Amino acid sequence: MHRRPARVLAASAAALTAVTLSACASERDDSGGGDSAEGQSGGTMVFGAAGDPAMFDPAFASDGETFRIARQIHEGLFTTEAGGTELVPALAEDYSVSEDGLEYTFELRDGVTFHDGTDFNAEAVCFNFDRWHNFEGLAQSPSASYYYQAVFGGFADSEDPGIYESCEAVDENTAVVRFNQVTSKIPAALSLPAFSIQSPTALQEYDADNLSGSEDALTYTEYALEHPTGTGPFRFESWDRGNGEVTIVRNEDYWGEPALLDEIIFRTIPDGNTRRQELQAGTIDGYDFVAPADYASLQEEGFQILVRDPFNILYLGFNHGNVPGTNANPALQDIRVRQAIAHAIDRETIVNSLLPEGAEVAINFMPPTVDGWTEDVQTYEYDPERARQLLEEAGAVGTTLRFYYPTDVSRPYLPDPAAMFQVISEDLQEVGLQIEPVALQWNPDYLQAVQSGQADIHLLGWTGDYNDAYNFIGTFFAEDQNNQASAEFGAFSAPEIFQALAQADAEPDPAARIELYQAANQLIKEFLPAVPISHSPPALVVAENVQGLEPSPLTAEDFSTVYLED
Amino acid sequence: MLRFIVRRLLQLIPILLGLSVLLFAWLRALPGGPARAALGERATPEAIARYNELFGLDQPIWVQYLRFLGRALTLDFGSSTQYGRPVTEVFLERFPGTIELTVFAMVFAVGVGIPLGYLAARRYGSFLDSASVVGSLIGVAIPVFFLAYLFRLLFAVELGWLPGSGRQDVRIDATRVTNFYVLDGLLTGEWDAAWDAVLHLILPAIALGTIPLAIIVRITRASVLDVVNEDYVRTANAKGLATSTVRRRHVIRNALLPVSTTIGLQTGLLLSGAVLTETVFAFGGVGLTLRDAITYRDFAVLQGFILMLAVVYVLVNLLVDISYGLLDPRVRAR
Numbered sequence: 001m002h003r004r005p006a007r008v009l010a011a012s013a014a015a016l017t018a019v020t021l022s023a024c025a026s027e028r029d030d031s032g033g034g035d036s037a038e039g040q041s042g043g044t045m046v047f048g049a050a051g052d053p054a055m056f057d058p059a060f061a062s063d064g065e066t067f068r069i070a071r072q073i074h075e076g077l078f079t080t081e082a083g084g085t086e087l088v089p090a091l092a093e094d095y096s097v098s099e100d101g102l103e104y105t106f107e108l109r110d111g112v113t114f115h116d117g118t119d120f121n122a123e124a125v126c127f128n129f130d131r132w133h134n135f136e137g138l139a140q141s142p143s144a145s146y147y148y149q150a151v152f153g154g155f156a157d158s159e160d161p162g163i164y165e166s167c168e169a170v171d172e173n174t175a176v177v178r179f180n181q182v183t184s185k186i187p188a189a190l191s192l193p194a195f196s197i198q199s200p201t202a203l204q205e206y207d208a209d210n211l212s213g214s215e216d217a218l219t220y221t222e223y224a225l226e227h228p229t230g231t232g233p234f235r236f237e238s239w240d241r242g243n244g245e246v247t248i249v250r251n252e253d254y255w256g257e258p259a260l261l262d263e264i265i266f267r268t269i270p271d272g273n274t275r276r277q278e279l280q281a282g283t284i285d286g287y288d289f290v291a292p293a294d295y296a297s298l299q300e301e302g303f304q305i306l307v308r309d310p311f312n313i314l315y316l317g318f319n320h321g322n323v324p325g326t327n328a329n330p331a332l333q334d335i336r337v338r339q340a341i342a343h344a345i346d347r348e349t350i351v352n353s354l355l356p357e358g359a360e361v362a363i364n365f366m367p368p369t370v371d372g373w374t375e376d377v378q379t380y381e382y383d384p385e386r387a388r389q390l391l392e393e394a395g396a397v398g399t400t401l402r403f404y405y406p407t408d409v410s411r412p413y414l415p416d417p418a419a420m421f422q423v424i425s426e427d428l429q430e431v432g433l434q435i436e437p438v439a440l441q442w443n444p445d446y447l448q449a450v451q452s453g454q455a456d457i458h459l460l461g462w463t464g465d466y467n468d469a470y471n472f473i474g475t476f477f478a479e480d481q482n483n484q485a486s487a488e489f490g491a492f493s494a495p496e497i498f499q500a501l502a503q504a505d506a507e508p509d510p511a512a513r514i515e516l517y518q519a520a521n522q523l524i525k526e527f528l529p530a531v532p533i534s535h536s537p538p539a540l541v542v543a544e545n546v547q548g549l550e551p552s553p554l555t556a557e558d559f560s561t562v563y564l565e566d
Numbered sequence: 567m568l569r570f571i572v573r574r575l576l577q578l579i580p581i582l583l584g585l586s587v588l589l590f591a592w593l594r595a596l597p598g599g600p601a602r603a604a605l606g607e608r609a610t611p612e613a614i615a616r617y618n619e620l621f622g623l624d625q626p627i628w629v630q631y632l633r634f635l636g637r638a639l640t641l642d643f644g645s646s647t648q649y650g651r652p653v654t655e656v657f658l659e660r661f662p663g664t665i666e667l668t669v670f671a672m673v674f675a676v677g678v679g680i681p682l683g684y685l686a687a688r689r690y691g692s693f694l695d696s697a698s699v700v701g702s703l704i705g706v707a708i709p710v711f712f713l714a715y716l717f718r719l720l721f722a723v724e725l726g727w728l729p730g731s732g733r734q735d736v737r738i739d740a741t742r743v744t745n746f747y748v749l750d751g752l753l754t755g756e757w758d759a760a761w762d763a764v765l766h767l768i769l770p771a772i773a774l775g776t777i778p779l780a781i782i783v784r785i786t787r788a789s790v791l792d793v794v795n796e797d798y799v800r801t802a803n804a805k806g807l808a809t810s811t812v813r814r815r816h817v818i819r820n821a822l823l824p825v826s827t828t829i830g831l832q833t834g835l836l837l838s839g840a841v842l843t844e845t846v847f848a849f850g851g852v853g854l855t856l857r858d859a860i861t862y863r864d865f866a867v868l869q870g871f872i873l874m875l876a877v878v879y880v881l882v883n884l885l886v887d888i889s890y891g892l893l894d895p896r897v898r899a900r
Contacts, residue, residue: 046736051858055650062606141620142613143604143647149613218621220650241649242659242745242850245736265736269848270858273715274731281722281730443606444598444863451609462608475608487611 043564044263045546048275048287052244052268055220056228056236057208058193059132060139062146064555067193068288069266072248072559073115074196074230077106077125078187082558083550085311085369085467087188091120091197091231101182101508102165108173112255114199115235122169127200129167129177131209138211138218147194147465151185182508188466191556202229233259233560244268259560260548272410279303279541285564286542286549292356292415295539302544307358310535311367311553312413313472314461316345316424317530320490323453328490331396332456338528340390341457342380344431345424347533354419355536362532364521365473369553372469372504372517377525387431400434404455409442412538413461420459424533453487460488463538466554469517470505477501477524489529497523567891574884578877585876586638586869590631593865599623600647603863621647634869643870648862653870656855661874662745663733664851666763667844668836670771675778676829683786683825684818690791698783705780713773714846721769729766731848738762770847774840778832785828789821796820823893830886834879 051065058070077092092106112120132148134156139145153162165178179186189195203209206223223229228236233256234248246266250259267284269275275287276294280301290298295305318338321328331337347361363379366372391397405421406414414420418439425435438455440446450458464471470478477485479498484491500523504516540551548561601617602609618624622633637644643653686698722730734740734747740759743750748767751760793799794817802812844853852871859867 044737052649054648138620140616142609142617143601146605218647218650219645219652225651240736240742242663242742243733243736243747244848244850247736267732267736267848269731270854271846271848274718274846274848277715277718277723277730281718281726283722283729283731283735443861444602447606447609448598448602480610 040563041260042262044265045261045286045559045562045564046265046267046284047559048269048278048284049266050268050270050272050275050287050289052241053239053246053266055224056239057198057221057224058196059128059148059198060144060211060220060224061194062143065266065268068555068557069246069248070193070196070228070230071232071556072234072264073228073232073236074193074198075232076190076192076196077108078191080191080467080552080554080556082561083552084309085464085553087191087467090191091125095187097508102179104177104179104186105170106175106177108175109255110173112231113253114202114231115229115251116199116202118199118201120197120231121172122175124200125175125197126167126169126177127203128195128197129164131203132195133162133164135209139209141211141218144211144218145194147189147192151183151189151192151195182506184470184505184507184513185468188468189471191466196230199229202227231255233257233558234264237263254560257560260563261559264559264562279543282543285546286540288538288540288555289410289412290539290541291410292539294541295356298541303541304544304546305539305541306549306551307356307537307539308551308555309367309369309553310358310360310413310537311369312461312463312535312538313362313365313367314413314420314459314533314536315362315365315476315530316341316533317450317455317458317460317489318528319453319456319458320485320492320529322484322491322493323487326453326487326490328453329399329401329456331394331399332401332490334394334396335528336390336394337396337399338531339380340387340394340396340431341428341433342528342531343383343390344387344433345427345531345533346382348382350420350423351534354416354423355534356415356539358537360535362534363525365476365524365530365532366469366521367464367472367535367553370464370467370469370472371510371514372473372521374518374521376518377522379525380528380531384427384431391432397432398434400436401428401456402436402438403428404438404440404446404450404458406442406446406459407439409446411461412463413534413536414459415536417459420533424459451486451488453490458488464554469520470501473517473520473524474501474505477529485529492527492529494523494527494529497527567888571884571888574880574887578880581880582873582876586635586873587631589869589872590627590634593863593868594627594630596863598863600863600865603861604647638870638873643873644866646859646864646867648858648864648867653866656867657852657871657874659745660850660852660855663747663849664837664840664844664853666746666748666767667770667774667840667849667851668833670767671775671836671840672778672829672833674771674775675782675832679779679782680786680822680825683783684790684821686783687787687790687794695787698787702780702783705776705783708776710773710776710842711846713776714769714843717769717773728769729762730769731846733763733766733850734759735762735766766849770840770843770849773847774836774843778829778836781828781832782825786821786825789824790817793817793821819893823890826886826889826893830883830889834882837875837878837882 049065053066053069054061058074075090078087079090081088091109093109094107096105108122114120135145140155142149152164154160163179163181163183165180168176170176206227207221208223210221211218233251233254235251237247237249239246249263278284299305318332319328320333321330351359351361363377364373406417428435440449477497478501480486484493500520504513504520507513507516542549545565547565548563601614605613641654646653646656649656682698686695689695718730721728738759740756741754743753747763748760751763799816802816841853841857844851845857856871
């Protein structure tokens with residue numbers, strides 16, 4: 001009586017088993033065929049990315065996933081040494097600077113061709129500089145040409161056209177770039193992927209600058225989506241957007257050491273746990289931004305954790321209460337209260353218990369590898385007794401501070417915001433302060449709130465773009481407007497700091513510039529607009545057989561040296 | 567019937583208008599806004615102002631709305647700030663994935679749910695019955711992402727039987743025609759690509775199908791229990807019809823009416839974006855896209871996708887109503 005439905009069930013169960021069993025066979029075949037057993041050269045590597053790239057014209061990019069791929073396809077005049085932050089030549093073999101610091105002469109590498117077969121030369125370099133300077137319309141959006149605006153200031157048709165003046169191709173291999181103002185950002189910033197030199201022929205053919213598709217929305221060009229053409233060790237092959245995979249293949253005509261891998265596939269896997277499981281299942285060969293909590297267990301399973309040198313800073317920011325319409329606690333205007341907070345935080349313990357191995361206590365607002373860092377600053381050692389005393393002197397015992405921290409995020413400098421909040425809160429309560437916690441979702445809620453001056457104290461940080469002090473302390477503490485700093489720090493007014501930063505940035509002599517930055521760091525630590533907490537090392541993980549990947553503090557890994565061992 | 571369909575389609579117009587107003591207001595009430603999301607950690611107020619000016623976000627909301635409406639009439643929903651491509655293009659690329667996933671999930675839920683629910687009802691009070699009731703409760707209660715990690719750990723990491731995420735093996739160089747990967751493989755004769763796409767659907771479909779499965783089991787069970795006690799079933803049995811005929815013609819057919827409503831509603835829900843499932847399985851459908859769009863405050867994608875999904879939802883429910891007609895002559899007559 002009951003047999004028929006039972007058979008239906010049994011049949012569907014049998015079908016399911018059949019499917020899973022043949023799945024087993026098919027999967028094995030696929031992965032077996034893909035992974036090369038040829039040793040040093042050849043093979044395909046699949047790398048798990050946390051997000052899709054935006055597109056492949058790095059002049060319009062500012063995000064890490066886009067840059068990771070762009071760095072393999074494109075090259076700029078300079079790059080950074082493997083595993084470090086030192087500037088080394090790439091497409092420029094050498095350069096010289098005029099006495100006044102305004103004119104840069106770049107000696108270019110000979111015998112380099114773009115992926116479309118056209119020649120790389122001084123004209124191509126100038127074409128790219130002029131291209132950036134002449135961006136129009138939506139290409140001027142800060143979301144598109146972010147880095148050009150950050151480094152060069154403005155465009156040809158802007159009110160303030162910025163620091164770029166001209167570029168001249170003196171001969172085939174010599175380009176002279178003139179600026180109208182000295183800046184410490186050049187040449188270090190030229191190592192950013194945003195300043196890659198791309199093929200003028202391809203840029204023109206595929207309409208690379210015509211960013212405005214419909215009236216009020218940004219539409220990327222055919223060049224950026226389908227035809228990026230650089231000089232790098234890999235060429236762009238395809239982007240399967242639906243399946244979230246970007247394929248790049250070896251550039252056989254590369255001017256330097258050719259890449260070892262035949263092909264790299266970057267596969268988007270947004271969820272961190274999924275990336276980890278895919279690595280364990282062997283379907284990807286590595287991924288970035290490993291959760292520190294996973295280090296030990298992944299290592300036990302035979303995976304390699306590649307820890308980068310820390311190139312970031314986490315700080316606890318103070319609100320000085322000068323932003324109209326916000327109600328910051330005025331107690332923070334008292335230097336003694338800020339000093340008390342600095343003395344109250346046990347940063348040594350934070351680094352040892354909350355951050356991955358290799359993390360360091362920060363005493364400047366930039367990592368020690370950046371020129372301008374100095375030991376000779378006030379360090380505000382952990383001293384709860386002194387903190388209590390300072391609070392008492394300031395009459396601020398029992399003051400309530402709204403402490404903002406982000407949720408749903410793990411930043412390289414802040415792997416676990418809630419835990420960090422917890423520990424610092426306890427330290428502050430210990431010396432007699434009251435804490436009112438405010439947790440917000442990272443982007444845009446949290447960033448919006450703290451950067452418009454809503455918080456009394458807050459956690460934030462920064463990973464450097466390139467080896468330059470201004471990229472750290474200038475980003476945080478330079479004058480914003482009306483002789484005041486940014487709203488994030490409550491628009492404090494400290495003309496001596498603003499002046500020191502501007503002066504250092506405009507100093508053409510590197511040695512003198514370092515001293516000026518050291519002096520600026522001392523001033524900042526005296527004024528204490530925030531407390532530097534730590535530098536924390538982010539890490540990549542790769543399978544046991546992946547060799548030759550040098551972790552870079554700037555997350556600027558070069559995949560051309562990677563090979564798969566048998 | 568035709569009049570019924572036309573009337574239902576006309577009802578779409580006020581629904582979409584109302585929805586678009588609500589959406590527009592809701593999105594713009596969110597804190598932050600697209601400028602902040604696009605410019606990230608170090609956005610200066612000037613940069614934000616410049617961004618808003620360039621993209622017309624500094625204009626009064628009704629001006630923005632009218633402009634949006636004007637374009638939407640021509641099916642132009644603007645460009646995604648996140649992808650830098652027209653929203654319609656992104657939708658056509660992502661929606662097939664969600665349809666495939668939904669179809670597989672519903673085939674699983676219906677294929678297992680109806681027989682199981684029927685069986686539980688027939689063996690009312692037995693162990694199988696209690697097990698299916700408890701099982702379906704667990705099925706509804708268990709979070710999809712947890713199930714996803716569990717499945718992947720077992721079938722992908724430990725056993726290596728099934729792929730654990732994505733829509734297709736990245737090493738397969740498949741031709742895309744319709745963006746339905748299974749269909750594309752069949753159309754182009756790339757059998758391995760089609761088969762691989764099927765394998766990639768199994769785990770997410772089961773994870774996604776658990777909740778509809780549980781609901782279908784319960785509804786089927788309850789509905790069959792109702793129907794077997796009806797007078798007409800007793801009459802049919804009494805007049806000596808074969809048991810199988812009574813079951814087929816009188817029990818199953820009548821019991822399926824409420825089940826088909828449930829299937830329709832559930833399908834609509836799944837199509838409108840299996841956000842969690844698609845995220846944990848890195849499955850490039852509309853759910854994953856919507857999740858990113860909320861994070862990035864990608865207004866164009868949110869507006870376009872949600873409106874297009876509303877149309878789909880209404881259409882699916884229309885299909886359900888039409889299927890009523892096929893199952894129930896009384897509805898057809900009206």
